[in-house]
Amino acid sequence: MSDETRDTVYIGKKPIMAYVTSTLIQLASLPSVSIKARGMTIGRAVDVAQIISRKTENAGYTIGDIRIGSESLESQDGRTRNVSTIEIEVKRNQ
């Protein structure tokens, strides 16, 4: 993992607090960060955004734009299938 500043956190299968921490680290130096997930991890992206906005209620960060979409993936048997995606913006309060 690199330690450069990015504006996107991709949700995978690590413990949820790992993504909360990554997002908070990015937010220390950036005004807004996108939390992205697809398929099975979409619910976890919502959890991460909610934990951040709840725990920093006064400090604080808020949820911005939320976008959903879908991507075509080729599965191992060569067939194409669609997978849903989500992108949640978390930003510093004005």
Next chain:
Amino acid sequence: MSDETRDTVYIGKKPIMAYVTSTLIQLASLPSVSIKARGMTIGRAVDVAQIISRKTENAGYTIGDIRIGSESLESQDGRTRNVSTIEIEVKRNQ
């Protein structure tokens, strides 16, 4: 299940196309419908909204506001835990 017109479809554990059908039936008589889900079913709510907007691309229906939140639930052992929620508006094209 009642057949009255409601403006909300709650996502549970039925096959995904059951919710696509319910939502389309509601949209036949209403200008917009909210798809709501919490916890593990959040990803499925995104799937339902995406299937509808993709399959009716020209017809058609589009995704409106998306809201995320959290609810406190009391679990069987008496402890409170937070569960994330999502609400996706699907509406008729202007």
